[in-house]
Amino acid sequence: MQRTIVMLASVLTMPVMAADKIGDEQALHSIASQVSAARIEQDVRKLVSFGTRHTLSDTESDSRGIGAARRWIKSEFDKISAQCGGCLQVYFQSATIQGEKRIPNPVEVVSVIAVQKGLTDPSRYVVMSGDIDSRVSDVMDASSDAPGANDNASGLAGVLETARVLSQHKFHGSVVYAALAGEEQGLFGGKIMAEQAVKDGWRVKAVLNNDMIGNIAGINGVINNTTARLFSEGTRVVETPEQAHKRRFTGGEVDSPSRNLARYIDKIADSYIPNLDTMLVYRLDRFGRGGHHRPFNDAGFPAIRIMETNEHYDRQHQDLRSENGIVYGDTLDGVNFAYAAKLTALNAVSLASMAWAPSPPAKVEIKGAVQPSTTLSWAPAANTERDLVKGYKIYWRYTDQPQWQFSRYVGKVNSFTLENVVIDNYFFGVASVAENGLESPVVFPGAAGSFGD
Missing domain, CATH: 3.40.630.10 (Zn peptidases)
Known part of the structure; x- marks a missing residue:
């Protein structure tokens, strides 16, 4: 993104969203x-x-x-x-x-x-x-x-x-x-x-x-x-x-x-x-x-x-x-x-x-060593959030890239296999998706990326 000097005044007169509505x-x-x-x-x-x-x-x-x-x-x-x-x-x-x-x-x-x-x-x-x-x-x-x-x-x-x-x-x-x-x-x-x-x-x-x-x-x-x-x-x-x-x-x-x-x-x-x-x-x-x-x-x-x-x-x-x-x-x-x-x-x-958005997925795991495809799994949403969660989205990127490049919405499941996506070539993660379309942060598999239960 080109970085230029632009001064912006705050907009002070926007209507406030009704407090009883859940955002989008x-x-x-x-x-x-x-x-x-x-x-x-x-x-x-x-x-x-x-x-x-x-x-x-x-x-x-x-x-x-x-x-x-x-x-x-x-x-x-x-x-x-x-x-x-x-x-x-x-x-x-x-x-x-x-x-x-x-x-x-x-x-x-x-x-x-x-x-x-x-x-x-x-x-x-x-x-x-x-x-x-x-x-x-x-x-x-x-x-x-x-x-x-x-x-x-x-x-x-x-x-x-x-x-x-x-x-x-x-x-x-x-x-x-x-x-x-x-x-x-x-x-x-x-x-x-x-x-x-x-x-x-x-x-x-x-x-x-x-x-x-x-x-x-x-x-x-x-x-x-x-x-x-x-x-x-x-x-x-x-x-x-x-x-x-x-x-x-x-x-x-x-x-x-x-x-x-x-x-x-x-x-x-x-x-x-x-x-x-x-x-x-x-x-x-x-x-x-x-x-x-x-x-x-x-x-x-x-x-x-x-x-x-x-x-x-x-x-x-x-x-x-x-x-x-x-x-x-x-x-x-x-x-x-x-x-x-x-x-x-x-x-x-x-x-x-x-x-x-829902809480980030818990207990995200991954497998696929010496296989042509990669499988991710995660724990079901907690009881307090089951109605909030619409589904999950898997993200992946090349290992030298700073931001997630590819994604696939996989629905309300707790595991999914990316066919012919080799685990060795990418980093992977999973995000929770709400009914309103908002997402949690992406969770990298294992203890290294865990946001906690």
């Missing part, structure tokens, strides 16, 4: 159009107004510091819930952290979580996250002004805006909007949430971590508002030695559930988000760096990072200052709100599509 492709187009750059700008400006949102900053003030910021975020989620008849469960999620390099003394790390429960499969979750906290050059400086306009008020504003849009709809699976704390001090909000999700038995099928989604002017001189990056790990970090041994002979190095989640969102961008080309980056995160999706990967959940393509390092983790004619600091003038809205729309449509 047209509903996804409508959701994309409902995301408002103006509302995102308002939220970013409000978050910046707290002066600093450093994890170790003031928690008592009503106007400055991390405490004031998180209370405002909760109040916004509460307002959104009130407008949809109490459709969100909004709560603080916290733990006391101490003895860490960046949190040496006891500090309560407090995130704000809003859960929109699904109608038919409420234990299945898709999550969108953004970070509350901000910082300057010294990661331990909790008092200096740290606006954090792009890093990461932009991502957090995207979470709030997505909640506003999607709360007007009902879904089969549950949708979670997470404002996570403690990212700059060690990814603690994500660790706390991931650990709790495991304890509570959440079947997390996707985590979309949004960290810096508002900058279009890179330090490399490139100005571009038509691309975004999707970072995803290649193999599951929780893989056992036995699973790794099997993967060596069957493949799967580039087909973890996180990687196929990224492919799914790349396809969503092509289908529903005008003038946005997503770049699949085959790495957990930027070179040697990290983000709040990693704790979810560590817990075995599919999780990726969505962010701008061109970073400007003078505007990240910097004291507010001017030196040698260069202005440093993460301020409002570094955020392009129309671009942030575009990436927010990508999240909103992706979450809606997955929550309206």
